[in-house]
Amino acid sequence: MDKIFTIAKKEYKDAVRNYVFVTFLAFLIVLTGISMYVGALNFHVKVSLFEKTYQALIAAGQPVSTLTRPEFFPLQLLRATIEYLEIIGAILAISLGYLSIAKEKGNNTLPLIFTRPITRKKYYLGKLVGNLALIVSVCALLFITIIGIITFVGGIHLSSLEIAKILLSAFATFIYLSIFFLFAALCTTLMRFPSNALILTFVVWLFFVLIVPQIGDTMDTDNQVPGGFFNAIHIDQPQSKIILQQFTLYETLRNGIEETSITKHYERLTFALLGIKDIYNGKSLGYIFLDKVWEVLWLLGFFFTFGTMSLYAFSRSKVLLQKVE
Amino acid sequence: METTLIIASAEIRALFREKTIYAITGVFLLMTAAASFISWSTFTTADAVYRASVVYLHARGVVAIPENPLHSIPALVSFDNLIIYVLLIGALLAVIIGHRSFMRERRSGILQVLFTRPVSMRSFIFGKVLGLGSVLLGVMSITAIISIASSFLLPLQQISIEDIGHALVFFFLSFLYMLFFALCGLLFSIVVKSESLALFIPICIWVGITFVLPELATGLTPTALLNPVTLLQLPVAEGFFNTAQHLLSPVSLGWHYTTMSGELLGSSFRTSFPILRVLTEHWIEIVTLCASIFTLVIFSAIALQRFDPREGSIHE
Incomplete structure (x- = not known):
């Protein structure tokens, strides 16, 4: 156990002393601040548009009962932050996973390390513990900053339920980032050339973080024409549902493709927790958990699968000890 | 001139030797394949949905059925996704090859x-x-050849010579946009001593240009900026965003690229504008992009003049 902690400590210290990592983290924090500020401004714009429309309707003697005043929910300010974590956070996690294996593989020092009395399994577990602790620290720092900005800059008092929701979102972020860390470590372990592993990991990142989550919208038939496809051919929503019943395979495939994206599961869970998706606003944790249990299971499933696979690969892989030119 | 050409050919050979070029081409072809497949499946289904709707409406005695709205969509809309792929992956890959070039x-x-x-x-x-x-x-x-060739296989896509012209201008614009990022990678690999920091700075610039500046100018979140569908529903610029749009416009290269590409391919408002109109309306943006590229070349030349080869080894 001592050996695992010694390696974990070294991994953690290595990363914290690396000023590129520290600068990247600072950059993420700055992005968080900017995105929350933009979120607040966006809300102001909505309110101002509402006021203008309201005044215009009053002046024209029209009824205003159809207008809904925009309501402010502080946790909704986190929308862009979550999206930055989905994209940029994943890059940070991939870099950590890649570097944790590649630094020794590239230097061909692994065969030397394993002449010491330490098993491959323990060595990898040490790396894993160190890097996961690092990801925990990153998430803690980011979400504490978020709570700090809302409380001290925004002057908003957060309820204990809201703080609990932010903390659960931080935990979901930890699992999400760890999945990318584990996947990058797995690829770098299994592939002979670390640079090829990095390219493969980025291709996977590109596909599951950037392409697949958009597929639901881009492949939606109704989105193909401005104003809506069905609207253009004078078909209302109930009628469109009847017609689309003939295309269940396509709709299932479209949703199925989205389901394969870990980013989509993370987004659905955090958007529900933070009330970014309106229907979950003000709902209890129990309600959200029951409704989003599938997303939780997907996230944990990916986490444990890649965790086990990377541990197994590091313990057994023959490629790992091969010399890299 | 001769030395310049020798160095240029050495650079190309190095990229072939490192197999980087194969990886980049592979990624681009993958992007093209993904964009074509998404368009093909969506258009085929939408067309089938229209035919099913016609049958449904006829069965209910409706006689006046509007024309298939898909026919009014510009043929190049199937290239929509490529705009986003170049904006993200193309630019990122360009940073990497520029960085590796001097490193x-x-x-x-x-x-x-x-x-x-x-x-x-x-x-x-x-x-x-x-x-x-x-x-x-x-x-x-x-990428252009394969994209244009594959678009002939898509249903409801009658690509005309004019459309091919639009596509070629879009690909040339994409080339200029990627060259800008490749030169960012090159410049910082000369200026910065640490290899990882030299890669990290252009990546931050990429994040800034791709996400932060457009977010400040439009109020759209990062994911919305990557979605061709939500880009069509751009909110009205009000207050801060109106001011930000004016202030940040000169440096919002990513936003310029997306806007011009959208107009060329017809993804903006689902209507493609004539090439000349796009070029004349956006001449300031085009000049800004070219001037940025030129500035980066000059800065790289100045940085290299100041570069001491004796201290040129990698510092971490």
């Missing part, structure tokens, strides 16, 4: 020897730029 020389320690030969620093940097530009242009040309 390769620094790692090998060849610079100390190279500049004892009659090779001027100016011809060296112009050779590098020429080499990088040729590779990016080559990759974009292959």
Whole structure:
């Protein structure tokens, strides 16, 4: 156990002393601040548009009962932050996973390390513990900053339920980032050339973080024409549902493709927790958990699968000890 | 001139030797395949949905059924996704090849020897730029040929000569956009001593140009900025965003690229604008992009003049 902690400590210290990592983290924090500020401004714009429309309707003697005043929910300010974590956070996690294996593989020092009395399994577990602790620290720092900005800059008092929701979102972020860390470590372990592993990991990142989550919208038939496809051919929503019943395979495939994206599961869970998706606003944790249990299971499933696979690969892989030119 | 060409061809050969070029071309072809497949499946289904709707409406006695709205969509809309892929992946890959271009020389320690030969620093940097530009242009040309060829296989896509012209202008614009990022990678690999920091700074610039500036100018979240569908529903610029749009416009290269590409391909408002109209309406944006590229070349040349080959080894 001592050996695992010694390696974990070294991994953690290595990363914290690396000023590129520290600068990247600072950059993420700055992005968080900017995105929350933009979120607040966006809300102001909505309110101002509402006021203008309201005044215009009053002046024209029209009824205003159809207008809904925009309501402010502080946790909704986190929308862009979550999206930055989905994209940029994943890059940070991939870099950590890649570097944790590649630094020794590239230097061909692994065969030397394993002449010491330490098993491959323990060595990898040490790396894993160190890097996961690092990801925990990153998430803690980011979400504490978020709570700090809302409380001290925004002057908003957060309820204990809201703080609990932010903390659960931080935990979901930890699992999400760890999945990318584990996947990058797995690829770098299994592939002979670390640079090829990095390219493969980025291709996977590109596909599951950037392409697949958009597929639901881009492949939606109704989105193909401005104003809506069905609207253009004078078909209302109930009628469109009847017609689309003939295309269940396509709709299932479209949703199925989205389901394969870990980013989509993370987004659905955090958007529900933070009330970014309106229907979950003000709902209890129990309600959200029951409704989003599938997303939780997907996230944990990916986490444990890649965790086990990377541990197994590091313990057994023959490629790992091969010399890299 | 001869030295410049030798260095340019050495750069291209190095990219082939490192197999980087194959990886980049592979990624671009994957992007093209993904964009074509998404368009093909969506259009085929939407067309089938229209036919099913006609049958449904006829069965209910409706006689006046509107024309298939898909026919009014510009044929190049199937290229929509490519705009986002170039904005993200193309630019990121360009940063990497620009970065590796000079780091390769620094790692090998060849610079100390190279500049004892009659090779001027100016011809060296112009050779590098020429080499990088040729590779990016080559990759974009292959992507263009395959994209245009595959679009003939898509249903409801009657691509005209004019459409091909639009597509070619879009691919050339994409090339310029990627060249800008490749030169960012090159410049910082000369200026910054640490290899990872030299890669990290252009990546931050990429994040800034792709997400932060458009977010400040439009209020759209990062994911919305990547979605061709939500880009069509751009909110009205009010208050801060109106001011930000004016202030940040000169440096919002990513936003300019998305807007111009959208107009060329017809993804903006589902209507493509004539090439000349796009070029004349956005001449300031085009000049800004070209001027940025030119500035980066000049800065790289100045940075190389100040670069001491004796201190050129990698610092971490």
